[in-house]
Amino acid sequence: MDRNGFMTNSIGTIAAHRFGTGPRPGELPAGTVDALLAQVTRGVAETCPFPYDGISGRRASFPAFRSLYQSYREQRENGTVRKVGDRLVNPFQIALNTALLRDQHLKISHAVQSPNGFFERLAAFWCDHFAVNVGKSSSIRILVGLYEAEALRPNLAGRFASLLQAAILHSAMLAYLDQPKSVGPNSPVGRKRGRGLNENLARELIELHTLGADGGYTQDDVRAAAYVLTGLDHDGGAFETVYRVAWAEPGIHRVLGRDYGGPKRSLADVEALLADLAAQEATRRHICRKLVVHFIADEPPPEIVDAMVAAWSRTDGELIEVYRAMLEHPRSWEQDGQKARQPFDFVVAGLRALDVPAEALAPPAVTPRRPERAAMAMPQDGTPEMSMMAADEAGTEDAAVEMSAGGANAATVTVLAAPTADGRVPIRANPLSVGALQRLGQPLWRPPSPAGWDEELSVWITAAQLTQRIDWARDLVARFGDDRDPRRFVKAVLGDAARDDTIQVVSQASSREAGLVLTLASPEFNRR
């Protein structure tokens, strides 16, 4: 028992559930802090399996997406858009959604297969901290996987300042937080076209990404930071970050008592602002606290936060040392089960517990429907929510499409996914993985706001959540339960976290399947 009267479990159990993605048969659990940190080092060095066509492959595919977009626009102008029943076939949207679905499936499948659970959990944390949403615009659907693979994951063990720069300067973030719309009102372009400031990126940068809402800044700081950020944009064709001096607000702008800019504006002003924000005391505290809230308790023990802030200060924000300070603090290994496994963690842990193979986590192919079925508005079979989502999005003609029209050069060999014979997205969400997250209310790369997902147990353990979690566990067990003995399963999966009453209920279950489902639905498996 720990000092608060909670049962304290072994290091291996806590490492697997609280800091990892749950045990998987044949995988050795991390037994020490160094073993957990080694997962981070390995994760940073590995090649991220998404985007499915690789980082350079994805970048090479942009011209192909652009020409699909242009040809669809021409079809609309000429009135030659293909129709199936009442439905318009938009090959551009279908290719975007196919790429997104493939990336989403790879992300979950990788989290299931990876032996570096702590790294995967950190990747999820930072992806949420620097949230972007694929619903915002077409381009983000093909940028989000790239963003995670090239801006976030390689920087999770380095200095926070580097991670911040990589995240904020990435095309996905710029698009998500409207930076391409922000123009200095006194810049040449602002004066000529009467365009003005958009504060969105500056506000979230300060309020969410660095200082935090209580970080002691004012609206004037936000506004000045927005002026400093003017000129920062991305090239809508190549999705590379660019700096447009003609958009930048001239002059000197004071943020938190420091001056940025001058007669000649440049990207260096933006980089200096980011570096200074990263170095703020309030930033340290905000981020360390957030890590503790994510991993340990909704009400974070202040002594853990203090130890992490001290490590940050000592090492100038080396994240691996901040993680080490968290893991080395004795209180980080107490008070089991204060946090809810969020749907992403729950699904990954469940798939790992039953050792579901990668092949079973691929997106199923969509078979064309007979014409009379295809014309029906309401599918009744399979996973209607997901197939409707695909259909809806495929039909959505986003006027705010951000694929720039010009600039395509040279022929490309990229072949984008084609619609099915009846004009649909050719793959659909796997109900065990991507589809499950949709039903469980945590669709991948679609956080509710720039602030990311809620953390509180009360949000995630509700009647609806339990109903859907149980439902999913039954489907999973029906397919992959095999002949596992629930009595052994409950001990293997929950380790010494399994309470006697849970073991008893599982052992007395009416069937083998019921015992496995009860294990996955147990409080111990849904808390961490």
Add this chain to the structure above:
Amino acid sequence: MTNEISRRTLLGAACCLAASPVVTPVSFAAVPGDNRLVTIVLRGAMDGLALVQPYGDPALPLLRPKLALAPEQGLLDLDGFFGLNPLAEALIPLWRSRELGFVHAISTPYRSGRSHFDGQDMLESGGAALNDERTGWLNRAIASIPRSAERKAIDVTTTSELILSGPNPVDVWSTRADLDMAEDEQMAFVRLYRNDPVFAAAMGDAMDTDMFSDRIYGDERRNAGVAAVARLAAGMLSGEHRIASFTINGWDTHVGQERTFKRPVTDLCTAILTLKANLSPQVWRKTAILAITEFGRTARENGSGGTDHGTGGLAIIAGGAVAGGRVYGTWPGLAETALLDDRDLMPTTDLRQLAAAMLYRQFDVSVSAIDNAIFPGLSFDRSAGYLRA
């Protein structure tokens, strides 16, 4: 009939704007008093100029040679100037009994971006500018309703929509949720959770709700069709719930609008008529339905027989509590000089005023709560009619 639904659960702001099925789960809130409010969010930007056509405006047929209808082409005359699209003919009896009205040239303060994502954010958060508010205006309203301390809530699905999300308790319930378990299986879960109060409470709620929804649907196949959603909403409003909200998708009619407009309009008619059919006359008389969309569509039709993202739009009000039989709002005209940016219907009514009037009249919400908490920055105009005196 809903008395057994009594446990309190709080669903936080786990909302998700995108990726919704055609009709999304219904959200509910229980508040005291007899009056009811149903909001229907029409996602995708409904073409108000197509649903309620200003056929008396000489510019309409010039801007919309394919889409504009005249009464001799089947448009259903409303008041000598506006006419209702014949696709919505089923609503005409409600118009005649003054239980259906419209507010034309209405819009949130959102201008010029014309993005669904941002437009819906503004519509549901009720902010004066984008990203001003992170919770939904209907959720903030719950806290301002007098004597609403004893609010009961359940939730049976997983995501709530932004309009009702926030710190105040709201139920979210999918018409599909179904525990579908034998008695002995349920008892195993009760035993599994008996020593964990949070899980035990959630399981209790799940079983209660499942029973209630079994009663509404019986052995029928559960689906997310609009009639099922409206029946569920009517059932909840007949019990202790006073606010319900759901969504109808499919309004983004860029191409072939004569065809693509039909399904969402039919869904909207079905939603309103199903609510009326499933509410007692006493409850219907105290019910206001407010159907709103993120923005309107371009005044001109485009080259594909459709319309693109615009600004000024249309709101639909229905129910026994509304003062219907009228098209509200100041008509800005469709002459070229009258259009916003030479393309959109110029908004003349702030949508927040209409929403605020509903809250003010149906739930006695104070003006200061409206102007400060629910729609920060608004100067609520109490004189607006919309509802029966």
